[in-house]
Amino acid sequence: MSSLEVIWSDLIRHRQDFANFHMREAFAQDPNRFDRYSTEMDGCLTLDYSRNRIDQKTMMLLENLITRAGVAERYAQMKSGVAINNTEGRSVLHIALRGSVDEDLVVDGQPIVADINAVKTRLYAFAKGVRDGSIAAHDGQPFTDVVNIGIGGSDLGPHMVARALAAYHDGPRVHFVSNVDGAHMGDTLKTLDPARTLFLVASKTFTTQETMTNARAAKLWLVAALGEAAVGDHFAALSTNKDAVEAFGIGADRMFEFWDWVGGRYSVWSAIGLPVMIAIGPDGFESFLAGARSMDSHFETAPFRRNIPMLMAALGLWYRNIWACSSVAVLPYDQRLEYFADFLQQLDMESNGKSVRTDGSKVLRPTGPVIWGAAGTNGQHAFYQELHQGSDITPCEFLIAAKPTDADAGQHDLLLANCLAQVEALALGRTAEEAKAQLEASGKSAQEVAALVPHKVFAGNRPSSLLFYDKLTPEMLGRLIALYEQKVFVQGVVWGVNSYDQWGVELGKELASKLAPAVQSGDRGDGDPAILDRLKAYRAL
Numbered sequence: 001m002s003s004l005e006v007i008w009s010d011l012i013r014h015r016q017d018f019a020n021f022h023m024r025e026a027f028a029q030d031p032n033r034f035d036r037y038s039t040e041m042d043g044c045l046t047l048d049y050s051r052n053r054i055d056q057k058t059m060m061l062l063e064n065l066i067t068r069a070g071v072a073e074r075y076a077q078m079k080s081g082v083a084i085n086n087t088e089g090r091s092v093l094h095i096a097l098r099g100s101v102d103e104d105l106v107v108d109g110q111p112i113v114a115d116i117n118a119v120k121t122r123l124y125a126f127a128k129g130v131r132d133g134s135i136a137a138h139d140g141q142p143f144t145d146v147v148n149i150g151i152g153g154s155d156l157g158p159h160m161v162a163r164a165l166a167a168y169h170d171g172p173r174v175h176f177v178s179n180v181d182g183a184h185m186g187d188t189l190k191t192l193d194p195a196r197t198l199f200l201v202a203s204k205t206f207t208t209q210e211t212m213t214n215a216r217a218a219k220l221w222l223v224a225a226l227g228e229a230a231v232g233d234h235f236a237a238l239s240t241n242k243d244a245v246e247a248f249g250i251g252a253d254r255m256f257e258f259w260d261w262v263g264g265r266y267s268v269w270s271a272i273g274l275p276v277m278i279a280i281g282p283d284g285f286e287s288f289l290a291g292a293r294s295m296d297s298h299f300e301t302a303p304f305r306r307n308i309p310m311l312m313a314a315l316g317l318w319y320r321n322i323w324a325c326s327s328v329a330v331l332p333y334d335q336r337l338e339y340f341a342d343f344l345q346q347l348d349m350e351s352n353g354k355s356v357r358t359d360g361s362k363v364l365r366p367t368g369p370v371i372w373g374a375a376g377t378n379g380q381h382a383f384y385q386e387l388h389q390g391s392d393i394t395p396c397e398f399l400i401a402a403k404p405t406d407a408d409a410g411q412h413d414l415l416l417a418n419c420l421a422q423v424e425a426l427a428l429g430r431t432a433e434e435a436k437a438q439l440e441a442s443g444k445s446a447q448e449v450a451a452l453v454p455h456k457v458f459a460g461n462r463p464s465s466l467l468f469y470d471k472l473t474p475e476m477l478g479r480l481i482a483l484y485e486q487k488v489f490v491q492g493v494v495w496g497v498n499s500y501d502q503w504g505v506e507l508g509k510e511l512a513s514k515l516a517p518a519v520q521s522g523d524r525g526d527g528d529p530a531i532l533d534r535l536k537a538y539r540a541l
């Protein structure tokens, strides 16, 4: 058995030590449990993981697992430009976009830091121009609205970030259209004036069916109102595919490139961040990058028990592989992080939702869990019932700021109280005695008490971690995203998968492209007859 498998076996055996574990007793017996199982970074971000089914031995075994899996070695390879995305023969260097690699790093013969800086200079100049009106619409007047057309990594990152940083917007309004459902574009355009609207076509490949269809729809809408001559002024492209951008009719001066070594779901730090640059300005974007850079350096240098991404990855492995938890709930108590779980869904599930290892052999144990969640307190009134009393155990990751971004009328105190109450309730639960006492105090008869007690008992002992941050600034958001990117990296290395390809998305894309002409023309073509017959039936409706 390999040394890694020995640690896995130790972890499986160690689970039995928790047969009688309850967080209630763990806290009662150890007044220092919070100090023992929490850590902070730069005085602005704390991870409290004390409400988990863990003890010192768990943490020691998980640290061994991560060390033996070669996480540090893999990260060194990633940083030096080794093509760790082996199925696509690509380096993985999104960390370079935030300045976390050597200045003189050369990839495929190119000094990439110089390339990054050159494109960033152009992006910032463009963003500034759009913001101050020096880059104007066809009629010479400033743009008031910017529509980003993209999907997946070319939408989720910038959309989530733009929403999260709403308090810092001082540029034109930004909108995001992703779905090929015409209602998405239609509803967005209804609110806009073509003369004042700039479109950013965001697509790494510039071939994605949804994005190209939506981009053509936007072009038709614009041309119908302003004429063909306006297209050059009202469109820009964010892509790695120069030829396709030119073929669409967007000039080289309006194309902002990025590179094959930036994965779609890791691309918000690149030209794909242009809508954010326009909304909050280049200085704000620099802070966003700086936050991510500080998380990268923390990840590389902090010892395991103080390393926030490592600890979160370790806990995820513990629950996924030893406790067979199939999902993780991400619960930001921050309305502006309402798209955070959607973003993490792609980041985590497209990265680690894999069944084969980098060498093509089958994975040995379950990999990436389902990631889901919603902003608190709304989630409390939707799915928390299941979190507290459902038959599955779902580890929860809570996020909350110490301070609100805007002054409020005391709402933030209530938000914080709700968040802490949930964390507490999940961990401690409510015993039958407590439920009984409460019911008796409310004047219920003995019969009613007996009938209600089973429903009022909360088992507790439900795991959660809490990320407590100072304030949702661009800098903090950069830290949080990089934290999750690094967490996903660590788990991918331990499972032995390639976290940077996404072949699982391809089959559906291929079939949709094949079926599209048949749907459009009604012709059976060479598609699956069963599907085509069903299409005919739909059409007849």
Ligand SMILES: O=P(O)(O)OC[C@H]1O[C@](O)(CO)[C@@H](O)[C@@H]1O
Pocket (backbone or CB within 6 Å): 151, 152, 153, 154, 202, 203, 204, 205, 206, 207, 208, 211, 264, 265, 350, 502, 505
């Ligand atoms: O930026 P593109 O090339 O349009 O791709 C969009 C998205 O499509 C995917 O390939 C699959 O959803 C993602 O990895 C990517 O972020």
